[in-house]
Structures are given as structure tokens and as C-alpha cells.
Amino acid sequence: MKHQIIEFTDGEKLTKHLADKANPLPDIIFLDLNMPRKSGMECLREIREDERLKDITIAIYSTSSSDDDIENTFVAGANVYIKKPNNFDYLVKILNDIMLVNWQYITDGLNKDSFIMNVT
Template sequence: MSADLVHIILTDDDEDDRLLFSEALDEISIKTNLLLFEQGQKLMDYLFQPEIILPDMIFLDLNMPIKNGLQSLIDIRNHPRLKDIPIAMYSTSLADKDINDSFLSGANLYVNKPNCFNLLKKNLEQILQLNWKNHKQNLSKDSFLFRI
């Protein structure tokens, strides 16, 4: 990720979750630029524009109306220009099926939404400091589920 400014997208239909995520990013030491979308189709409409700056990382909520996170993930992984963007599934679900489906569909990380603001800040700081090239090359089921 760029040392100057990390471009992040969060797609989540829950307004409170978007607000907390944004506030947490504002309080960490890494400088970020955040774009927010409330559902996957709006994210895809944005990403398919040829003139945009591609994000350094995308956080996708799993359960959203119209186009959910898994459908968006699959669309991104099937698009030549977008397929290498690191993607973290960001969900309240810890169901094995959701984790497995996300892993098999090409997500780089699965993050359970923390119920504490300070933990969210800590998680985001650690995630944004990951060596993504190394993480992608050595991706396994153990490294996929993000744990503090």
C-alpha cells in the first residue's frame, strides 16, 4: 500500500457501520482516503468507470440488498483491471459457510465486525499494515480469518 495515502472503499448497507468505520480510520496513524457505498451494485458501477483511481483495498459487507458482498467479490475477481485489489470481507457473520464461500471466491481476508470502537481501530491499523503481496502469496485458510 502507498506510504502517502491509502485509498479504501467500504461497501456496507448499515449506515452506523459506515460511520464507525469512517471515524475509526480518522483516528489511526495511517492516512487514508475513504469512499463509501451502501450496496454492491453502486460499488461495481463506480469501479467499472475507466478513469477512476483504483482503491488500495476494498472492505465488503457480506449481506447487502440488490448485489451482496459475495456477488461483488466474484465480479471484481472476474474483471482483469480489478482482480488484484486486496479485498476484505467485513461481516458480523462467523458462519463457516460465509467464511468458506468468501475464501473460495477470492477474498484476501475475512474480518468479523468488532463490537468495540477501539478494537475496530486496532484491527484497521493492523490490516492496513499487512504486507499484501506476501499475504496473497501465502494465503491459507488459517491466515484468511483475521484475528487479533
């Protein structure tokens, strides 16, 4: 399965890219909570408020294990919360697992118990 990955160094560049209707919409967005210039939470809220973007799957990834961060991103409409592992191989496994999920069905029954993605 081939995927095109576009990386942005800050939240403002991401939202500017998404706002340009000439760019195709992504299937999934991975948001770091601690991005410069515009945080992942700010980007998440803006995406969910935009009618054109609101149905894009959003995976939050962060070093934070804070219950508040997890709760706030769940309430704001993220599809999954990934706690960044310390090991690169684990990160690759999580990202691969995320790419294999059929989010059309997961978002219909999204619940807080399945919100946090763990490495197994």
C-alpha cells in the first residue's frame, strides 16, 4: 500500500495548506500537540469547525500522558490519541497500525475506551 506523506514544521503551515482548495484533502492527519506557531489543539479545533475538513481522521500524538490532554483532544474530536513511545521501532509499528484501520467504521462508534492507541 503506497501513501504520500506531507510534513509541516508548524501548525500555521498545516492550516494554510488545508485551507488551499487546490490541495487534495488528506485521508489522515497526525497532529503533535506541541507544534510551534499553532498548537495541535488549535489545529484540531479549526479542522473540526471547517465543514470541508471536519470528517478527516485525526490522530494526536504526544509525549504527554496527561489525563487533561487526552480528555481535551477526545472532546475536541480527535479519532485516536497516541502516546509517543521512546523507541523508534514502536513508533513505526503504531503508525503502521493507524494506517491499516478502517476509520469509517471506527468513527461511527468512537468511544473513550478505544481512544488511546497502545503498542501491543
